[in-house]
Structures are given as C-alpha cells and as structure tokens.
Amino acid sequence: xxxxxxxxxxxxxxxxxxxxxxxxxxxxxxxxxxxxxxxxxxxxxxxxxxxxxxxxxxxxxxxxxxxxxxxxxxxxxxxxxxxxxxxxxxxxxxxxxxxxxxxxxxxxxxxxxxxxxxxxxxxxxxxxxxxxxxxxxxxxxxxxxxxxxxxxxxxxxxxxxxxxxxxxxxxxxxxxxxxxxxxxxxxxxxxxxxxxxxxxxxxxxxxxxxxxxxxxxxxxxxxxxxxxxxxxxxxxxxxxxxxxxxxxxxxxxxxxxxxxxxxxxxxxxxxxxxxxxxxxxxxxxxxxxxxxxxxxxxxxxxxxxxxxxxxxxxxxxxxxxxxxxxxxxxxxxxxxxxxxxxxxxxxxxxxxxxxxxxxxxxxxxxxxxxxxxxxxxxxxxxxxxxxxxxxxxxxxxxxxxxxxxxxxxxxxxxxxxxxxxxxxxxxxxxxxxxxxxxxxxxxxxxxxxxxxxxxxxxxxxxxxxxxxxxxxxxxxxxxxxxxxxxxxxxxxxxxxxxxxxxxxxxxxxxxxxxxxxxxxxxxxxxxxxxxxxxxxxxxxxxxxxxxxxxxxxxxxxxxxxxxxxxxxxxxx
Amino acid sequence: xxxxxxxxxxxxxxxxxxxxxxxxxxxxxxxxxxxxxxxxxxxxxxxxxxxxxxxxxxxxxxxxxxxxxxxxxxxxxxxxxxxxxxxxxxxxxxxxxxxxxxxxxxxxxxxxxxxxxxxxxxxxxxxxxxxxxxxxxxxxxxxxxxxxxxxxxxxxxxxxxxxxxxx
Numbered sequence: 011x012x013x014x015x016x017x018x019x020x021x022x023x024x025x026x027x028x029x030x031x032x033x034x035x036x037x038x039x040x041x042x043x044x045x046x047x048x049x050x051x052x053x054x055x056x057x058x059x060x061x062x063x064x065x066x067x068x069x070x071x072x073x074x075x076x077x078x079x080x081x082x083x084x085x086x087x088x089x090x091x092x093x094x095x096x097x098x099x100x101x102x103x104x105x106x107x108x109x110x111x112x113x114x115x116x117x118x119x120x121x122x123x124x125x126x127x128x129x130x131x132x133x134x135x136x137x138x139x140x141x142x143x144x145x146x147x148x149x150x151x152x153x154x155x156x157x158x159x160x161x162x163x164x165x166x167x168x169x170x171x172x173x174x175x176x177x178x179x180x181x182x183x184x185x186x187x188x189x190x191x192x193x194x195x196x197x198x199x200x201x202x203x204x205x206x207x208x209x210x211x212x213x214x215x216x217x218x219x220x221x222x223x224x225x226x227x228x229x230x231x232x233x234x235x236x237x238x239x240x241x242x243x244x245x246x247x248x249x250x251x252x253x254x255x256x257x258x259x260x261x262x263x264x265x266x267x268x269x270x271x272x273x274x275x276x277x278x279x280x281x282x283x284x285x286x287x288x289x290x291x292x293x294x295x296x297x298x299x300x301x302x303x304x305x306x307x308x309x310x311x312x313x314x315x316x317x318x319x320x321x322x323x324x325x326x327x328x329x330x331x332x333x334x335x336x337x338x339x340x341x342x343x344x345x346x347x348x349x350x351x352x353x354x355x356x357x358x359x360x361x362x363x364x365x366x367x368x369x370x371x372x373x374x375x376x377x378x379x380x381x382x383x384x385x386x387x388x389x390x391x392x393x394x395x396x397x398x399x400x401x402x403x404x405x406x407x408x409x410x411x412x413x414x415x416x417x418x419x420x421x422x423x424x425x426x427x428x429x430x431x432x433x434x435x436x437x438x439x440x441x442x443x444x445x446x447x448x449x450x451x452x453x454x455x456x457x458x459x460x461x462x463x464x465x466x467x468x469x470x471x472x473x474x475x476x477x478x479x480x481x482x483x484x485x486x487x488x489x490x491x492x493x494x495x496x497x498x499x500x501x502x503x504x505x506x507x508x509x510x511x512x513x514x515x516x517x518x519x520x521x522x523x524x525x526x527x528x529x530x531x532x533x534x535x536x537x538x539x540x541x542x543x544x545x546x547x548x549x550x551x552x553x554x555x556x557x558x559x560x561x562x563x564x565x566x567x568x569x570x571x572x573x574x575x576x577x578x579x580x581x582x
Numbered sequence: 583x584x585x586x587x588x589x590x591x592x593x594x595x596x597x598x599x600x601x602x603x604x605x606x607x608x609x610x611x612x613x614x615x616x617x618x619x620x621x622x623x624x625x626x627x628x629x630x631x632x633x634x635x636x637x638x639x640x641x642x643x644x645x646x647x648x649x650x651x652x653x654x655x656x657x658x659x660x661x662x663x664x665x666x667x668x669x670x671x672x673x674x675x676x677x678x679x680x681x682x683x684x685x686x687x688x689x690x691x692x693x694x695x696x697x698x699x700x701x702x703x704x705x706x707x708x709x710x711x712x713x714x715x716x717x718x719x720x721x722x723x724x725x726x727x728x729x730x731x732x733x734x735x736x737x738x739x740x741x742x743x744x745x746x747x748x749x
Contacts, residue, residue: 128599129602132599132602132603132606133606133610136652136654137654140598157654161651189654190595190657191594191595191653191654191655191656191657192654194651314651315647315650315651316644316647316648316651316652319640320644
C-alpha cells in the first residue's frame with residue numbers, strides 16, 4: 011500500500027520507538043502536522059521557540075538514553091535549531107532534528123523561508139540528509155537512528171521538502187542499515203586491554219580514574235565501580251562525568267578541572283597512572299595540555315579514535331565502547347590496595363574541603379547553601395538540570411550525585427538557556443523522577459518562554475533561579491582579570507515571581523537563609539511546576555578555580571588578593 | 583611540528599556532499615589544500631580522492647582520523663606520503679607559438695614526452711603527464727615563449743606493488 015511521505019515518516023518514527031516530538035509548526039511542515047493526528051502514539055509537544063525543541067530533545071535523550079526528536083519548519087525554524095544541534099554535537103547526544111524544506115522545485119532559488127540547513131549544520135551534525143524522494147524516507151530514518159546512537163552518539167538532521175511529505179511511495183521499513191563507511195570499533199583490542207591491565211596491576215602506586223560522559227552513555231556504572239573497588243583506585247569525574255560514579259562512595263573525589271575540587275586537581279597532578287574513561291580531554295577539564303598529569307602514564311579509553319591523542323599524549327590507547335572495554339579489563343585486574351595514595355587524597359580532602367567555613371557561616375544567602383539545601387530536601391533523589399556559568403558550577407559542586415546520570419548540563423558548548431527546555435525534556439522522558447532546573451538569572455531569561463510549554467503540557471519541573479543580578483561567571487572573570495570593570499554584566503531582571511504567575515506557575519522569592527528550606531519543601535509539595543527566585547549574594551565567586559591556561563596544580567582554593575595579579579591573557 | 587606536504591588517498595561513497603564534508607574538515611583546521619583530484623574508481627558507486635595538504639604530522643593524522651570516523655561516506659583514508667608510491671599529474675599548457683619559435687617548442691615537447699593536443703596559428707596546447715617536478719620544469723622552459731594558460735589536475739597517487747589503498 012502506498013503512503014504519503016508524511017505517513018512514512020510517522021510510521022518510521024513509531025518503528026524506532028519514538029513517543030515524543032518537540033516541535034513547532036510552519037508552512038512547509040503543514041502536511042506532516044496534518045498527518046500527526048493519525049498517529050496518536052506520537053505525542054507532539056509545542057515549544058515556544060525551536061531552540062527549546064532541540065534542547066528538550068537533548069535533555070530527553072540524555073535522561074532516557076533514547077534518541078530525542080525535534081521538529082521545525084524550513085528557514086528560521088531550522089536555523090533556530092542550530093544552537094541546540096551544536097550543543098548536542100559537542101556533548102555527544104543522540105538527537106534527530108527533522109526540518110521541513112521548501113518544495114523540490116524551489117530549492118536553491120531563495121524561496122520564501124528557504125535556507126540550506128544541511129549546509130549550515132554540516133559541521134555540527136554527525137550526519138545529515140536532504141531527502142529528495144518519499145521512497146527514501148524510511149531508509150533515511152533507519153540510518154539516522156543508527157548513526158545517532160552508534161559509536162559516539164550525536165545529532166543527525168533530516169531535511170524533507172514539502173512536496174516529499176505529500177508524494178506517495180511504498181512503505182517498507184528496512185531491517186538493517188548498510189553504511190560501509192561507518193563501522194565504529196566497539197570492542198577494545200585485547201592486546202591493548204592486556205597492556206592496560208598490566209600497567210594497573212604492576213606499574214602504578216598512585217592510579218587515578220577520570221570518568222567522563224562516555225561511562226554514562228555506555229551504561230557502565232557497575233563496571234566502573236567494580237574496577238575502582240577491585241584495585242582501590244580513586245575516581246574523579248569531568249563535569250559531564252558527574253553521575254558516572256556515586257559521589258558519596260569513599261573512592262569518589264569529585265570533579266576535576268577549572269572549578270573542580272582542590273583534591274581532584276591535585277590528584278591529577280600527583281598521579282602516576284591516569285585511566286581516562288569515556289572522556290575527551292577537554293581543555294576545561296585538563297587545563298594546560300602539556301602539564302596535565304605530568305608524572306603519569308595515560309590509558310585512554312574512548313569510542314572515538316579521533317579523540318585519542320588529540321589534546322593530551324597517550325601511552326595506552328583503547329578504542330571501544332566503555333562497557334565493552336571495562337568488562338574484559340576487569341577480568342584481568344588483580345585485587346589491590348593503594349592505601350598510602352588514598353590516604354593522601356583523604357588528607358587533601360579534609361584540609362581543602364569544597365564547603366569551607368566561610369560558606370558555612372555567611373550571614374547572606376549564598377548559592378552554595380541553596381544548592382546544598384535542594385540536595386537535602388530532595389535527599390539526593392532529584393535529577394538536576396543546570397544552566398551554564400556560576401549556577402552550573404555550584405550545582406555541580408554542592409549537590410551530591412549518587413544516582414547514575416542524575417546531573418544534566420551543557421558542557422562542551424556551554425549554552426546559556428539550555429536548562430529550562432532541557433529540564434522539560436528530562437521530565438517528559440522520566441516523568442517519575444523529580445526534576446530540578448537550576449538556573450542563573452541570565453540564562454533563564456534566554457529561554458524562559460518555555461514556561462508556557464511547561465504549563466500547557468503539564469510538565470512538573472521545579473525551577474530554582476540563583477539570582478545575583480549579574481551575568482555571574484563573566485562578572486567573575488571581570489572581577490579577577492579586568493580589575494572589576496563590570497562591562498555588560500549587570501543585569502536587570504523582571505520580577506520572576508510575578509512573571510511565573512503570569513505564566514500560571516506558582517512561585518516564591520527567597521531572600522533569607524531561614525526561608526530556603528520551607529520554600530524548597532513548598533515546591534516539592536506543590537503538584538506541577540514551581541519556581542523559586544533565590545536572591546543570592548551578588549558578588550559571590552565560584553571557587554576553587556584554576557586560572558585558564560594554567561596547570562591543574564595551580565588551583566586556587568579561596569579568594570585571595572593575588573588572584574588579581576593573574577595574567578591578563580586569561581580570557582574565557 | 584614542521585608542516586610538510588602530505589598525500590592522502592581516500593575511498594568514498596559517491597554521494598552528494600561528500601567532498602563538501604571532507605573539505606570542511608580541512609578548512610576547520612586551517613589547512614590549505616594544495617590540490618585535490620576526484621574521480622570514479624574500480625567499484626561502481628565509489629570514488630577515489632587524492633588530497634595534497636600542508637600540515638604537521640600530528641595535525642594531518644588528526645584530520646585523517648576525523649575524515650575516517652566522522653564523515654560517514656568515507657570508507658578509507660591513507661596518508662601515503664612516506665610510502666613507495668606512483669605520483670602523476672596532468673597539465674594542459676597553452677603557449678604562444680609564432681612560426682619563429684614553434685619548432686623549438688615542439689622539440690621541447692618531444693624531450694619531455696609530452697603531446698601537442700591543439701594547434702592554432704599563434705599558439706600550441708600541450709598536454710603533459712608526470713610528477714609535479716617534471717611539469718614545473720617544462721613550464722619553466724616554456725615561460726620565455728609566453729605561457730597563456732595553464733590547467734592542472736592536481737596530484738593523483740597510488741601505492742606501488744599489489745597493495746592497494748582500497749578495501
């Protein structure tokens with residue numbers, strides 16, 4: 011039986027197990043929208059801006075491990091997706107963006123709402139397609155889902171002209187894909203795994219595991235834990251690796267990098283063997299490349315061969331899926347203790363804790379305190395979706411993530427405004443979970459229109475705005491490196507409580523420490539979404555901090571005068 | 583990290599946009615592609631591309647890995663710079679050739695084992711095949727006569743012996 015292109019697309023999406031589409035209609039996707047009611051299994055959530063659709067698909071994908079779907083019309087609809095696609099690309103998130111295109115006869119003629127979206131997204135997608143025949147849709151969708159998820163995941167875009175949605179073709183959904191040029195190596199090379207095991211067993215007194223998002227993508231939580239416990243190896247994570255290893259585990263030493271803990275950064279400096287697992291040696295994590303783990307040999311496990319040796323020298327590269335590498339590796343690992351090394355790290359942690367006395371004793375409302383109280387009230391059972399900047403770092407540092415994959419944030423691209431739409435996607439994907447969106451007042455204003463989506467589609471996201479009236483992270487850099495010349499960073503905000511109420515979202519403002527817990531409890535008790543506007547100390551900075559371009563050993567624990575002398579070359 | 587000339591040979595699926603994707607990866611790293619030659623190959627539906635780029639060993643290796651892993655249609659990419667290879671390029675050279683200098687030019691064409699493929703009252707068009715050096719030296723010798731136009735294919739390359747750069 012012949013179906014229209016739009017029907018073939020819907021059928022194909024259902025075959026792939028799609029349940030939700032985050033989208034925004036427009037002229038050329040009308041035939042598709044007109045077809046949607048025939049497929050009640052596909053829930054369409056109307057966003058208020060296409061960027062929100064891409065971020066929501068991204069949040070959905072990170073939370074569920076499934077492919078997230080966003081849909082937009084041609085031209086501005088498609089270009090509005092671009093930031094969200096780039097975000098998914100840098101953080102290896104499997105999303106599929108479906109865009110409408112002008113009818114085939116108009117392509118390349120600057121028709122109304124025409125852009126070359128496959129051209130525009132070429133460097134920020136894993137792959138993209140312009141489908142020129144309805145008969146090609148099923149094949150393309152099959153390939154797109156395979157590519158989005160296989161090996162290192164990433165975004166795939168499918169651009170479909172309006173008349174292709176209408177054209178009829180036979181529907182036959184293929185069983186398998188045939189892409190001769192894409193065969194990711196998933197199983198690690200046995201000789202390399204053996205070499206790594208020998209190094210871990212015999213050649214290291216101070217081993218250190220650095221876990222990245224690859225552990226989460228590969229669902230290798232248990233394997234990582236086994237490896238760490240078997241040989242008693244301390245574990246630190248990257249920002250996106252938070253949630254790969256329980257943070258209350260005695261072998262967990264938090265996050266490394268620019269705003270990582272002192273002990274994690276010192277450990278990286280002191281280790282003699284780095285076991286980097288599913289992380290890409292990002293500059294915010296490693297800081298100065300050639301002074302990263304200076305005394306260590308490096309085992310690097312990653313599914314993407316292009317990441318190996320890209321930024322940091324590697325002694326034992328292992329290309330493969332984290333889980334498929336760790337399983338055989340664990341079998342070769344002997345029980346071991348590294349008592350001296352672990353004691354050393356414990357001492358550093360005791361002497362340089364993340365929560366120092368100043369933060370504990372401050373009279374004013376400090377953001378660290380707010381995050382900590384969200385942790386306490388939710389008993390660590392929430393999924394936290396953070397924005398970008400100071401709020402993100404405080405959320406990363408002061409909530410303790412024990413549950414797998416419980417922290418979701420924009421790492422590589424650092425997209426302000428990611429938090430609210432992504433939290434929306436997380437909640438849609440995991441309706442049984444408590445989802446808290448931790449936002450800054452700056453980032454929140456970039457995508458706050460999604461409050462309307464949350465209300466219309468009854469998505470019960472709890473929102474905490476850490477409101478300091480500044481674009482806080484940029485202000486912090488101006489404070490430290492530009493002699494407090496706050497150019498372009500003081501920020502006037504609307505009354506977020508009134509604004510939330512205008513969107514029919516119940517809200518509270520909190521200005522004093524004693525009101526923090528009752529407000530969070532109120533949010534938890536309220537059904538549906540809730541917003542709290544926390545008026546935090548305006549000029550609070552994020553510490554610890556490694557000045558950009560410096561070695562991790564140069565981590566600065568507390569605000570000191572000398573930070574003002576940091577080099578002017580340090581630009582974000 | 584001294585930049586050197588690298589010859590990369592890629593086997594790719596013959597689909598729209600492949601070349602664009604590949605070139606885009608070079609562009610992103612700021613590589614200037616010295617030459618690029620594309621054509622069909624022994625298997626239908628596939629093309630073989632020869633790139634010549636300037637870059638350091640590690641940079642070129644990075645791009646090679648990215649081409650292979652990140653451009654879905656790319657089947658294989660080899661850096662054959664240091665291998666035992668046959669390298670050829672074809673050039674068409676249009677040179678001014680009035681009666682006075684014509685015989686001298688024809689003589690040179692003979693020495694270089696090139697061919698004359700078009701003749702007009704005032705010019706000759708020469709086809710030459712060989713290494714870049716050979717083409718350069720013929721061009722150098724023709725320069726005094728007045729070279730009016732040059733078109734070159736860019737380098738194509740192949741491993742010597744039975745070994746191939748394909749599957």
